[in-house]
Amino acid sequence: MSQAATFPVVRPTAVGRDRLLLLGGVLAGPIFVSSAIVQAATRDGFDFRRHPVSVLSTGELGWIQIVTFLATGMFFAVAWVTLIVRPVPAAMVAFGLAVTAGWLWVSVTFARAASDRAD
Template identity: 40%
Template structure:
Protein backbone atom coordinates (compact mmCIF):
# COMPACT_ATOMS: atom_id res chain seq x y z
CA UNK A 1 0.00 0.00 0.00
CA UNK A 2 1.37 3.40 -0.88
CA UNK A 3 0.81 6.54 1.07
CA UNK A 4 0.67 10.06 -0.17
CA UNK A 5 2.01 12.94 1.78
CA UNK A 6 -0.50 15.71 2.17
CA UNK A 7 0.82 19.28 2.45
CA UNK A 8 0.40 20.90 5.83
CA UNK A 9 -2.42 23.39 6.22
CA UNK A 10 -1.34 26.90 5.31
CA UNK A 11 1.63 25.73 3.23
CA UNK A 12 1.38 26.66 -0.43
CA UNK A 13 3.54 25.56 -3.31
CA UNK A 14 5.37 28.48 -4.83
CA UNK A 15 5.33 28.90 -8.59
CA UNK A 16 8.83 28.73 -10.00
CA UNK A 17 10.46 31.76 -11.57
CA UNK A 18 10.96 29.74 -14.74
CA UNK A 19 7.21 29.05 -14.97
CA UNK A 20 6.38 32.73 -14.48
CA UNK A 21 8.87 33.76 -17.16
CA UNK A 22 7.46 31.13 -19.54
CA UNK A 23 3.98 32.59 -18.99
CA UNK A 24 5.33 36.01 -19.91
CA UNK A 25 6.94 34.63 -23.04
CA UNK A 26 3.64 33.00 -24.02
CA UNK A 27 1.78 36.32 -23.89
CA UNK A 28 2.61 37.41 -27.43
CA UNK A 29 1.99 34.10 -29.20
CA UNK A 30 -1.28 33.48 -27.32
CA UNK A 31 -2.60 36.94 -28.15
CA UNK A 32 -1.39 36.81 -31.74
CA UNK A 33 -2.79 33.37 -32.56
CA UNK A 34 -6.18 34.08 -30.97
CA UNK A 35 -6.46 37.47 -32.70
CA UNK A 36 -5.28 36.12 -36.06
CA UNK A 37 -7.79 33.29 -35.87
CA UNK A 38 -10.61 35.74 -35.29
CA UNK A 39 -9.44 38.08 -38.05
CA UNK A 40 -9.49 35.18 -40.50
CA UNK A 41 -12.71 33.53 -39.35
CA UNK A 42 -15.09 36.35 -38.44
CA UNK A 43 -17.09 37.45 -41.47
CA UNK A 44 -17.07 41.16 -42.22
CA UNK A 45 -14.04 42.05 -40.07
CA UNK A 46 -11.36 44.00 -41.95
CA UNK A 47 -8.05 44.40 -40.11
CA UNK A 48 -7.01 47.20 -42.46
CA UNK A 49 -9.92 49.40 -41.24
CA UNK A 50 -10.87 48.11 -37.80
CA UNK A 51 -8.79 47.76 -34.62
CA UNK A 52 -8.53 44.40 -32.85
CA UNK A 53 -10.44 45.79 -29.87
CA UNK A 54 -13.63 45.80 -31.96
CA UNK A 55 -13.49 42.00 -32.05
CA UNK A 56 -14.78 42.11 -28.45
CA UNK A 57 -18.18 43.07 -29.90
CA UNK A 58 -20.81 40.82 -31.41
CA UNK A 59 -21.87 37.27 -30.80
CA UNK A 60 -18.32 35.88 -30.60
CA UNK A 61 -16.92 38.89 -28.75
CA UNK A 62 -16.32 36.77 -25.66
CA UNK A 63 -13.36 35.16 -27.47
CA UNK A 64 -11.50 38.48 -27.80
CA UNK A 65 -12.46 39.47 -24.24
CA UNK A 66 -11.01 36.19 -22.98
CA UNK A 67 -7.96 36.77 -25.19
CA UNK A 68 -7.35 40.20 -23.64
CA UNK A 69 -7.82 38.95 -20.07
CA UNK A 70 -5.78 35.75 -20.47
CA UNK A 71 -2.96 37.59 -22.24
CA UNK A 72 -3.00 40.24 -19.51
CA UNK A 73 -2.75 37.60 -16.79
CA UNK A 74 0.13 35.91 -18.61
CA UNK A 75 1.93 39.27 -18.86
CA UNK A 76 1.40 39.88 -15.12
CA UNK A 77 2.85 36.46 -14.37
CA UNK A 78 5.80 37.31 -16.61
CA UNK A 79 6.28 40.58 -14.74
CA UNK A 80 6.42 38.66 -11.45
CA UNK A 81 9.01 36.32 -12.96
CA UNK A 82 11.07 39.25 -14.21
CA UNK A 83 10.93 40.84 -10.78
CA UNK A 84 12.27 37.66 -9.23
CA UNK A 85 14.92 37.10 -11.89
CA UNK A 86 16.16 40.71 -12.01
CA UNK A 87 15.94 41.57 -8.32
CA UNK A 88 18.86 43.73 -7.26
CA UNK A 89 19.76 44.84 -10.78
CA UNK A 90 19.16 48.13 -12.55
CA UNK A 91 16.37 46.61 -14.65
CA UNK A 92 14.78 44.89 -11.66
CA UNK A 93 12.37 47.72 -10.95
CA UNK A 94 11.29 49.40 -14.17
CA UNK A 95 11.28 46.38 -16.47
CA UNK A 96 8.80 44.34 -14.42
CA UNK A 97 6.73 47.45 -13.67
CA UNK A 98 6.35 48.27 -17.36
CA UNK A 99 5.43 44.69 -18.24
CA UNK A 100 2.89 44.72 -15.39
CA UNK A 101 1.40 47.97 -16.74
CA UNK A 102 1.09 46.31 -20.15
CA UNK A 103 -0.66 43.29 -18.62
CA UNK A 104 -3.00 45.51 -16.64
CA UNK A 105 -3.83 47.41 -19.83
CA UNK A 106 -4.75 44.18 -21.61
CA UNK A 107 -7.06 43.18 -18.77
CA UNK A 108 -8.71 46.61 -18.79
CA UNK A 109 -9.16 46.30 -22.58
CA UNK A 110 -11.04 43.07 -21.97
CA UNK A 111 -13.28 44.58 -19.31
CA UNK A 112 -14.04 47.88 -21.05
CA UNK A 113 -15.37 47.16 -24.52
CA UNK A 114 -15.21 49.57 -27.45
CA UNK A 115 -18.31 51.21 -28.91
CA UNK A 116 -19.57 49.77 -32.20
CA UNK A 117 -17.98 51.77 -35.02
CA UNK A 118 -16.17 51.53 -38.33
CA UNK A 119 -18.82 49.14 -39.59
CA UNK A 120 -18.19 46.53 -36.89
CA UNK A 121 -20.17 44.58 -35.93
CA UNK A 122 -22.41 44.36 -38.97
CA UNK A 123 -24.82 47.29 -39.01
CA UNK A 124 -22.64 49.59 -36.90
CA UNK A 125 -22.12 53.11 -38.21
CA UNK A 126 -19.11 53.77 -40.42
CA UNK A 127 -16.32 55.89 -38.98
CA UNK A 128 -15.67 56.81 -35.38
CA UNK A 129 -18.62 57.12 -33.00
CA UNK A 130 -19.88 60.66 -32.35
CA UNK A 131 -19.95 60.07 -28.58
CA UNK A 132 -18.08 57.56 -26.43
CA UNK A 133 -19.75 55.52 -23.73
Protein backbone atom coordinates in the same frame (compact mmCIF):
# COMPACT_ATOMS: atom_id res chain seq x y z
CA MET B 1 49.15 12.82 -15.44
CA SER B 2 46.82 15.79 -15.43
CA GLN B 3 43.75 16.19 -13.32
CA ALA B 4 40.39 17.31 -14.62
CA ALA B 5 39.50 20.86 -13.74
CA THR B 6 36.43 21.29 -11.59
CA PHE B 7 34.03 24.11 -12.26
CA PRO B 8 31.28 25.38 -10.01
CA VAL B 9 27.79 24.33 -10.95
CA VAL B 10 26.03 27.09 -12.82
CA ARG B 11 22.29 27.13 -12.39
CA PRO B 12 19.75 29.18 -14.26
CA THR B 13 18.48 32.23 -12.39
CA ALA B 14 14.85 31.23 -12.75
CA VAL B 15 13.92 27.67 -11.85
CA GLY B 16 10.73 25.79 -11.18
CA ARG B 17 7.70 27.94 -10.55
CA ASP B 18 9.42 31.19 -11.52
CA ARG B 19 10.49 29.79 -14.86
CA LEU B 20 6.92 28.68 -15.57
CA LEU B 21 5.55 32.12 -14.64
CA LEU B 22 8.10 33.86 -16.86
CA LEU B 23 7.27 31.47 -19.70
CA GLY B 24 3.64 32.58 -19.44
CA GLY B 25 4.77 36.17 -19.95
CA VAL B 26 6.87 35.21 -22.95
CA LEU B 27 3.97 33.32 -24.54
CA ALA B 28 1.36 36.04 -23.84
CA GLY B 29 2.23 38.05 -26.95
CA PRO B 30 2.21 35.17 -29.45
CA ILE B 31 -1.03 33.81 -27.95
CA PHE B 32 -2.68 37.22 -28.29
CA VAL B 33 -1.55 37.76 -31.87
CA SER B 34 -2.41 34.25 -33.05
CA SER B 35 -5.84 34.42 -31.43
CA ALA B 36 -6.55 37.75 -33.13
CA ILE B 37 -5.41 36.45 -36.53
CA VAL B 38 -7.54 33.30 -36.29
CA GLN B 39 -10.59 35.28 -35.19
CA ALA B 40 -10.10 37.90 -37.90
CA ALA B 41 -9.93 35.17 -40.52
CA THR B 42 -13.28 33.79 -39.39
CA ARG B 43 -15.12 37.13 -39.17
CA ASP B 44 -16.68 38.55 -42.30
CA GLY B 45 -15.76 42.17 -42.94
CA PHE B 46 -13.04 42.43 -40.29
CA ASP B 47 -9.93 44.22 -41.52
CA PHE B 48 -6.88 44.90 -39.35
CA ARG B 49 -6.23 48.07 -41.32
CA ARG B 50 -9.59 49.57 -40.36
CA HIS B 51 -10.65 47.87 -37.12
CA PRO B 52 -8.91 47.63 -33.76
CA VAL B 53 -8.54 44.16 -32.28
CA SER B 54 -11.02 45.06 -29.53
CA VAL B 55 -13.81 44.99 -32.14
CA LEU B 56 -13.45 41.21 -32.05
CA SER B 57 -14.89 41.27 -28.52
CA THR B 58 -18.32 42.19 -29.89
CA GLY B 59 -20.95 39.86 -31.29
CA GLU B 60 -21.79 36.27 -30.62
CA LEU B 61 -18.17 35.07 -30.58
CA GLY B 62 -16.89 38.08 -28.65
CA TRP B 63 -16.32 35.98 -25.56
CA ILE B 64 -13.28 34.42 -27.26
CA GLN B 65 -11.49 37.77 -27.54
CA ILE B 66 -12.53 38.74 -24.00
CA VAL B 67 -11.00 35.51 -22.66
CA THR B 68 -7.89 36.21 -24.75
CA PHE B 69 -7.62 39.71 -23.27
CA LEU B 70 -7.98 38.37 -19.72
CA ALA B 71 -5.67 35.37 -20.12
CA THR B 72 -2.82 37.17 -21.88
CA GLY B 73 -3.10 40.12 -19.50
CA MET B 74 -2.91 37.74 -16.55
CA PHE B 75 0.10 35.91 -18.03
CA PHE B 76 1.92 39.19 -18.60
CA ALA B 77 1.05 40.59 -15.14
CA VAL B 78 2.22 37.42 -13.36
CA ALA B 79 5.49 37.45 -15.30
CA TRP B 80 5.94 41.13 -14.47
CA VAL B 81 5.42 40.47 -10.75
CA THR B 82 7.88 37.59 -10.93
CA LEU B 83 10.48 39.92 -12.47
CA ILE B 84 9.87 42.58 -9.82
CA VAL B 85 10.06 40.17 -6.85
CA ARG B 86 13.28 38.40 -7.88
CA PRO B 87 16.67 40.08 -7.83
CA VAL B 88 17.30 40.70 -11.52
CA PRO B 89 19.72 42.55 -13.78
CA ALA B 90 19.30 46.26 -14.37
CA ALA B 91 17.81 45.76 -17.85
CA MET B 92 14.92 43.79 -16.38
CA VAL B 93 14.38 46.43 -13.72
CA ALA B 94 14.21 49.08 -16.44
CA PHE B 95 11.71 46.90 -18.31
CA GLY B 96 9.59 46.54 -15.18
CA LEU B 97 9.61 50.29 -14.60
CA ALA B 98 8.63 50.91 -18.23
CA VAL B 99 5.74 48.46 -17.92
CA THR B 100 4.62 50.14 -14.71
CA ALA B 101 4.76 53.58 -16.31
CA GLY B 102 2.81 52.34 -19.33
CA TRP B 103 0.20 50.70 -17.12
CA LEU B 104 -0.23 53.91 -15.13
CA TRP B 105 -0.51 55.99 -18.30
CA VAL B 106 -3.16 53.69 -19.80
CA SER B 107 -5.08 53.54 -16.50
CA VAL B 108 -5.14 57.31 -16.12
CA THR B 109 -6.08 57.79 -19.78
CA PHE B 110 -8.97 55.33 -19.52
CA ALA B 111 -10.15 56.84 -16.24
CA ARG B 112 -10.16 60.32 -17.75
CA ALA B 113 -11.95 59.12 -20.87
CA ALA B 114 -14.57 57.32 -18.78
CA SER B 115 -15.20 60.41 -16.67
CA ASP B 116 -15.74 62.68 -19.72
CA ARG B 117 -19.34 63.19 -20.69
CA ALA B 118 -20.38 62.77 -24.27
CA ASP B 119 -22.25 65.82 -25.53
